[in-house]
Amino acid sequence: MGMTITEKILAKAAGAEKVVPGQLIDARIDVVMCHDVTTPPAISMLEEKGIDRVFDRERIVVTPDHFQPAKDIKSAELHKRLDAWARRHDIKHYYKLGRAGVCHALLPEQGHIRPGEVIVGGDSHTCTYGAFGAFSTGIGSTDAAAAIATGQLWFKVPASMKFVLNGSLSPGVYSKDVVLAVIARIGVDGALYRAMEFVGPALAEMSMEARMTITNMAIEAGAKSGIIGFDDVTKEYLDEHLKDKTDYIVYESDSDAEYSAIEEFDCSAIEPMVALPHLPSGGVPVSECAGKEMDQAYIGSCTNGRIEDLRIAAGILKGKEVAIRTIVVPATPEIWKQAKDEGLFDVFYDAGCVISAPTCGACLGGFMGILASGEKCISTTNRNFVGRMGDPKSEVYLASPATAAASAVEGKIADCRKYM
Numbered sequence: 001m002g003m004t005i006t007e008k009i010l011a012k013a014a015g016a017e018k019v020v021p022g023q024l025i026d027a028r029i030d031v032v033m034c035h036d037v038t039t040p041p042a043i044s045m046l047e048e049k050g051i052d053r054v055f056d057r058e059r060i061v062v063t064p065d066h067f068q069p070a071k072d073i074k075s076a077e078l079h080k081r082l083d084a085w086a087r088r089h090d091i092k093h094y095y096k097l098g099r100a101g102v103c104h105a106l107l108p109e110q111g112h113i114r115p116g117e118v119i120v121g122g123d124s125h126t127c128t129y130g131a132f133g134a135f136s137t138g139i140g141s142t143d144a145a146a147a148i149a150t151g152q153l154w155f156k157v158p159a160s161m162k163f164v165l166n167g168s169l170s171p172g173v174y175s176k177d178v179v180l181a182v183i184a185r186i187g188v189d190g191a192l193y194r195a196m197e198f199v200g201p202a203l204a205e206m207s208m209e210a211r212m213t214i215t216n217m218a219i220e221a222g223a224k225s226g227i228i229g230f231d232d233v234t235k236e237y238l239d240e241h242l243k244d245k246t247d248y249i250v251y252e253s254d255s256d257a258e259y260s261a262i263e264e265f266d267c268s269a270i271e272p273m274v275a276l277p278h279l280p281s282g283g284v285p286v287s288e289c290a291g292k293e294m295d296q297a298y299i300g301s302c303t304n305g306r307i308e309d310l311r312i313a314a315g316i317l318k319g320k321e322v323a324i325r326t327i328v329v330p331a332t333p334e335i336w337k338q339a340k341d342e343g344l345f346d347v348f349y350d351a352g353c354v355i356s357a358p359t360c361g362a363c364l365g366g367f368m369g370i371l372a373s374g375e376k377c378i379s380t381t382n383r384n385f386v387g388r389m390g391d392p393k394s395e396v397y398l399a400s401p402a403t404a405a406a407s408a409v410e411g412k413i414a415d416c417r418k419y420m
Contacts, residue, residue: 002254004160006195006227009135009251013118021159021260029059031112032147033121035103036064040081042122042145054089055151061112062086063095065102066360071367101332101358104128104216104302108208109332111242115230116249120147125302125382127218130227131211132234133250135195137225158195158224159260160253165200167268172417174312175210176304176380176400178202179217180273181265184283192222194260197253202267203228208237209308216303217382220280229253272416274378275398278386286403286415296377297322297408298389299401300329300356301363304380309401310339314347316405316419322352323411327369329356353408365389371396378407 003011003018011019013027034042039062046052054060064082067075079097086094095106104125107113115133120126122144129136139147147153163182169175183190196218203211211228218226228234230250238248274289276282299305299313310330328348330336336358339345348355362369363381371377371390376397379389384396399407402416409419 001258002256004195004197004253004257004259005133005229005251006135006160006197006225007157009116009118010155010157012116012249019157021157023157024154025157026152026154027118029120029147029151029153030117031119032060032144033103033107033119033123033126034060034062034144034148035066035123036068036075036078036082037066038122038141038144040078041141042148043081043085045142045145046149051149054091054148057090058092059151060091060148061093061107062091063100063103063106064097065100065358066364067366068097068100068359069357071361099333102302102305102360104212105306105331105335108132108212109241109334111244114238114242114245114248115234116251120144120153124219125216127223127226128212128216128302130215130218130225131208132238133228133230135225135227138219156193158193160195160197160257161191162259162262163196163198164262164264165198165202165267166264167202167266168205169202169267169270171420172272172402173270174400174402175206175213177270177273178265178267179214180275180280180283180398181270182263183217183221183281184273186221186263188220188279188281189222191218193224196221196223196226198226198228204231207308208233209306212306213303217280220382272400272403274403274413275384277384277395277397280383280398282384286413289413290415292413293376294324294378294397294407294412295375296324296369296371297326297404298362298369298377298379298381299404300327300331301360301381302331303382304401305329305331305335307335307338309380310335310344313401313405314344316402316416317351317353317409318347320351320409322408324408326351326353326408327356327362328353329362329368330358332358362389378404378413380404
């Protein structure tokens, strides 16, 4: 029996010829992602044990993002601790305020993600990097402490599920709609501790930015990781973004690899989707919820805050005014500058939007877009749990940047296809 791409990567990391689902392995870590929320507790754990070292100053990437710029004294203290630690260990890839960005957009953009590697981070959406043919997963602060100090972690090899994306996307339908349709079918625990492997002709037509949206939300189906195989689209992105360590190993799933399940989707039949409160699995076609009044639209996050997403939103907002408060958050400083240089900020300004510095703030209910009791937000983020973006009695509706922009114009959930 052959191996899946995920099993091959983990076998390499464990120094084994073969691994099988359920097997416990010790794996070598290639990259550790650190941000301002989960890393300071990891640092404290290490200090309590008298451990003040990092396994490799060049393979740890640090950026504050969840509460940056600092929103209060407590978040400022987190930043201070993160800064002091990064400086003390001379971390090579430390993106300080002014260069800091939403981690899952920043690391690929800055060339820290390569195929065939094992990447971990103290954030559940670290699975984003699987779009590059890597094994990437989120970990807690305890495991982050171990990874920082030793460069190794143990894993249970996940079984793989294959998701075949057939057909082509219709105008007004994007990768966010596809992944919402996937999660709506299998549920928030439908891929529990599985590797979600995405393949198919619809996927082949997607940009790397669109693919990152899909793997970003693998965790919303309970997955350990999401992964997409290497192709010409991947290579073109890496050729542009890798700054060093340009060599990498490409793995492919064997034709006789075993999957715990195979799900097929006709993407030509998928409509713009909206995930109703309070689960990402609550996705329905926009036609089933259009007209529901909103109080806020949010366009940004590690799911949909890249330049492609901002261009899509600007294409709908150009020449129009928003009917509700609308917050636009470029995910990194480079995206922020590119959006400004392309004139997208003029479109957002003229439409009456608020434009923020790169931050995760509103997505996790921290700041820069908190909802009051009873308020409803159409959001391009990845979670719509109770109280996710503010008051427990508020509601979050997940959608693509196009649907969020169309809804901002109308002040209610709207079908973006009428603006195409």
